[in-house]
Amino acid sequence: MTYVGQSASAAQQPAAERATVKDVVAAYVGLTKPRVIELLLLTTVPVMFYAARGVPDLGLVVATVVGGTFSAGSASVFNCVYDRDIDEQMRRTRRRALPRHIVSPRAALVFGFVLGILSTVVLYVWVNPLSALLSVTAIAFYVFGYTMILKRRTTQNIVWGGIAGCFPTLIGWTAVTGSLSWIPVVLFMVVFFWTPPHTWALALRYREDYANVDVPMLPVVKPAAEVGRQIVIYSWVMVATSLLLWPVADTSLFYPVAAAVLGGVFLVQAHRMWGRTKGTENLAVIQPMQLFHTSNLYLSLLFVAVAIDPLLAR
Incomplete structure (x- = not known):
């Protein structure tokens, strides 16, 4: 493979070695x-x-x-x-x-x-x-x-660094209203507390990679059981924060019911993974990617519920 815009000498390489x-x-x-x-x-x-x-x-x-x-x-x-x-x-x-x-x-x-x-x-x-x-x-x-x-x-890299991924909630709100309010801030915080469980589950799966390049992700410097415990803590706070939207935004009953059901599924998965970490560091036993995929589905469906709620209210 050659760099785009590379020197003329690179052009002399066999065509099979150059990028199409x-x-x-x-x-x-x-x-x-x-x-x-x-x-x-x-x-x-x-x-x-x-x-x-x-x-x-x-x-x-x-x-x-x-x-x-x-x-x-x-x-x-x-x-x-x-x-x-x-x-x-x-x-x-x-x-x-x-x-x-x-x-x-x-x-x-x-x-x-x-x-x-x-x-x-x-x-x-x-x-x-x-x-x-x-x-x-x-x-x-x-x-x-x-x-x-x-x-x-720092092991807190993704906790505070994850703030950047929360901004779309604010951008979506201001795009329509031209101003900020507590409603997008609550959703901002949902994504904020969702990010560590989501990312730590993935980092647990690839902890050897992070360890080899000296990136101190939490699963690199802490045992799996401690990672599982912190994932459970953040998961509970995330679910509680998601339910705050009900009183803050005066949603219909559809949203809190959906948030509670989705949150319950997420919490069950988080607790199960934590349970599997006790006494072992074997990733085949812990199965962190199950929680990772669940986290993607959770966030997707939760925000779909956010979009559907006002339509039902009308």
């Missing part, structure tokens, strides 16, 4: 971490439904989604550039574009800045200045706060 156009396009898309973007948008659009107390303006939704996609993609690209040294050593990330040398760090950096500028322009012009400001803040916090400062220094 399809490879390059896929590499640039991969740098934006599409699966992360999907999850972030899933916490943006439902909030817009609730803010509009019904179906929001389609044009506004499109502009917010496009701007949000560019924003999240920009942050992910910068993360990939900064972390390319450890990504090359980790099983989970070694197939990314930079470790495989399909895209050069300089080209990726330019791509990240372009996406960031586009996201700001789209949100500022077609949504509103407040949403654009929140987007820029989220990018900056993810790049400087999490990636460059917290990730390689």
